[in-house]
Amino acid sequence: MAENAAAPEVRPLVPHLTLGATRDQDYLSGSKCTKCKAVYVGPRMFCGRCSGAGPFEAIRLSDTGEVYVWSIIHQATPYVKAPYAVAIVDLPEGVAVNTNIEGIEPDPKNLKFGMKVKMFTEKVSEDREGNSYIAYKFRPV
Amino acid sequence: MREVAIIGVSMIKFGRYPDRDFSQLAAQAGLEALKDAGAEMKQVEALYSGNLYATSGSGQRILQQMGQTGIPVVNVANACATGSTAFREAYFAIASGAYDVVMAVGSEQMGKQGLLGSRGDPATSLEGRVGSYMMPAVFGMAGMEHMRAYGTQQEHFALASVKNHFHSTQNPLAQYQKESPLDEVLSGRMIAYPNTLLMCCPTGDGAAAAVLCSMEKARQFTTQPIKIAASVLTSDPFSDRDLTLPDINTLTRNAAKIAYEQAGLGPKDLSQVELHDCFATAELLHYENLGLCGDGEAGKHVASGAPWVGNKIPTKYAEDVAPFVDKTYKPTTTAVVNASGGLLSKGHPLGATGVANIAEIVFHLRGQAGGRQVEGSKVGLAHVIGLCSACTIHIVTK
Numbered sequence: 001m002a003e004n005a006a007a008p009e010v011r012p013l014v015p016h017l018t019l020g021a022t023r024d025q026d027y028l029s030g031s032k033c034t035k036c037k038a039v040y041v042g043p044r045m046f047c048g049r050c051s052g053a054g055p056f057e058a059i060r061l062s063d064t065g066e067v068y069v070w071s072i073i074h075q076a077t078p079y080v081k082a083p084y085a086v087a088i089v090d091l092p093e094g095v096a097v098n099t100n101i102e103g104i105e106p107d108p109k110n111l112k113f114g115m116k117v118k119m120f121t122e123k124v125s126e127d128r129e130g131n132s133y134i135a136y137k138f139r140p141v
Numbered sequence: 142m143r144e145v146a147i148i149g150v151s152m153i154k155f156g157r158y159p160d161r162d163f164s165q166l167a168a169q170a171g172l173e174a175l176k177d178a179g180a181e182m183k184q185v186e187a188l189y190s191g192n193l194y195a196t197s198g199s200g201q202r203i204l205q206q207m208g209q210t211g212i213p214v215v216n217v218a219n220a221c222a223t224g225s226t227a228f229r230e231a232y233f234a235i236a237s238g239a240y241d242v243v244m245a246v247g248s249e250q251m252g253k254q255g256l257l258g259s260r261g262d263p264a265t266s267l268e269g270r271v272g273s274y275m276m277p278a279v280f281g282m283a284g285m286e287h288m289r290a291y292g293t294q295q296e297h298f299a300l301a302s303v304k305n306h307f308h309s310t311q312n313p314l315a316q317y318q319k320e321s322p323l324d325e326v327l328s329g330r331m332i333a334y335p336n337t338l339l340m341c342c343p344t345g346d347g348a349a350a351a352v353l354c355s356m357e358k359a360r361q362f363t364t365q366p367i368k369i370a371a372s373v374l375t376s377d378p379f380s381d382r383d384l385t386l387p388d389i390n391t392l393t394r395n396a397a398k399i400a401y402e403q404a405g406l407g408p409k410d411l412s413q414v415e416l417h418d419c420f421a422t423a424e425l426l427h428y429e430n431l432g433l434c435g436d437g438e439a440g441k442h443v444a445s446g447a448p449w450v451g452n453k454i455p456t457k458y459a460e461d462v463a464p465f466v467d468k469t470y471k472p473t474t475t476a477v478v479n480a481s482g483g484l485l486s487k488g489h490p491l492g493a494t495g496v497a498n499i500a501e502i503v504f505h506l507r508g509q510a511g512g513r514q515v516e517g518s519k520v521g522l523a524h525v526i527g528l529c530s531a532c533t534i535h536i537v538t539k
Binding site: 038 | 265
């Protein structure tokens, strides 16, 4: 099995993250229904709003946004260090993404509704075949 | 469509049953519901089984315990609304005229896997790397949305936990029957802000069952048939946030509107409500979603005493609640909320919950609820929501 293994790849952890040649070229991608103009995070085949089959226009989502709501997670899944801050971040395109908020201590006093945040990406894990996974996160501007 | 009656209900004590199979828990509930109805297995014409973890063949496995009469079985899975969706299918089976007597049973054996069960491959899981998808985070953030919109405080949410744990002390079927004063709730271990441990429902095992019958034949079984005045199921409509933050509000509001229309009743007419308090934050949101108070008034509503058994804050908690009381706020309904102790104390074995909520209301309508009895209860509303997303509302009346 080892001799046939493909070279390890660098992969996005979610389908709505498009990887560039370097980490500072990574961006969030979305799709816009050309019929009803609904915007989605990530690729779509069909539109949950107008029931149309698109076609969908691929769009690049902004890398800055505002914290809509946040929480601090203390009871975490085993491979994640707790506590950590999470948020729903609203993007200017009218969609929102789930994310971790880094660059602050995870304490309620450091998180504000409407806080401006900027996206960055980093490697978060590696599978048994040696493939790396890149995730996006946000930190205060 | 014919009128449909509930003629028998049962709920086994929720808790941990590591030595028993879900089908044994369900069969116990089913046989007790039949006894309650004065009916026998051979009179049951169809079975509707709600179970989330053992979906395929759950009802057939229950019949292997309870009586293999060869009747049609429908197995239902619909997130946390699994049991109530099975109940609704049973309702339609009678309402349509297809059958005269059917059973709905909800069951679950969750064990102690807790909040962290089945999170997938550690290499590719999103949890904790691209936000959090665990229920405490989802409902934490749903509460934060209310804080953002109305300035609600963590203490307001915590009061729902104080209330439900207070109610639970009178419910021998609840998984936990322990009071928790406000300072204990707030100082408890944080799970996902603003929900502390005592603001999260426990996992567990359990089962509940109901026997349904056409109203015209119900009096052959009982002198106290309970009428199903509304049965509603909704899913979540399109949202601009594209399900990033699951919208637990709109589908509940939609369901409530239809349910009140079907029943020809409104929030003012309700004696009591069993609503889906999977987290303390959720309880307050649903006060508004169900029209028990106006938008932004949920914190005032819980502090007013209205949703507590007896419609007042117990004397021992008056001092704790006083800072949150708005004397200008006048509740428009005296509906007691979660007299059972709610999911927060009663437990939430997923597939069992929806049937158990209805059973609880039936106990009160019949005056069989013991120390937690809502005096003179005539109309009850049972609400359940499951994420991704399904909401059921049943209104049942004497």
